[in-house]
Amino acid sequence: MSLIVLDLEWNQSSTGREPEAASLPFEIIEIGAVRLGDGCRMIGEFSELIKPQVYTKMHTYTSKLIHLQMKQLEKGSPFQEVMERFFQWCSREDLICTWGSSDVTELQRNLLFFGLEPIGRGPVPYLDVQKLFSLAYEEDRKIRRNLEYAVDFLKIEKDIPFHRAFSDAYYTAAVLKALVEKDASLLDYISYDVTFPPTGREEEIHARFRNYEKYITRVFPTKEALLSDREVKALPCFVCGKNLRLTIRWFSTNDRHYYAAGVCEKHGYMKGKIRVRHLEGDSVFAVKTTKLTDPTEMRDIEKKHNKTAMLRMRRRQGGSQEDQKS
């Protein structure tokens, strides 16, 4: 298995009225990639323009951002041919690395749209280098910087222009190399694309990191079935596996995000979050994270809980007053 640093450029509909707009919001028009060997040394490259088949007019935003004209793209090959060459150049088992989380999703969507085999029919592991940069250098790990910021920050030489697929893959690879040299354990922070969520228990993801654990559940027929599942509801300490003493039971602020918090005698404060993801029809799956936390954050969660409970109560009281009036 190699690391393949990938960057895609895409175009979108100018009118939003095409029948394809729902299943293919973005059509890939360029792919650039770099293969990394030992020590994240660049040992191979791939770069191709793709001739559009759906959106044959360049969206103003796309042409402004990436300076590509339709005339140039027409010299490219159709997506199907480019992908055949791409998967000869690398293998579907290689680990994809990208800047941000959208490239893998759009690649999966385009592969499906054009009738090709997706990278995987379950959660696809990849490395989000933008996230790794935040883990390494941002105090607030939720902050997401753009690629040029990271390149400047790490004093990487800017010898080719940005915003073309190959150059962005090249710079992403250079950032990744610098990050790994600083802390090789960053490579453990695998992300998952869930274009195809787990269909059964055996495909579920349990990923443990230094200070948190992530659980991607299988698909459930309804949200009620998901939320009443024992494993989904449980909040064990992710270090020792013992059930936490819950100080705040699961509550929801908007029926999509659920929170809970508790204490492990040995390992301290932990918070749980369930993000419910809706699929076609009623079916759902969820991403649950359990994270180490501290007393300050515990108080914040408690405040959020109390505020939600109060709003609920007010709504209920408001409702009953309405009832009395009618």
Ligand SMILES: [Zn+2]
């Ligand atoms: Zn514990």
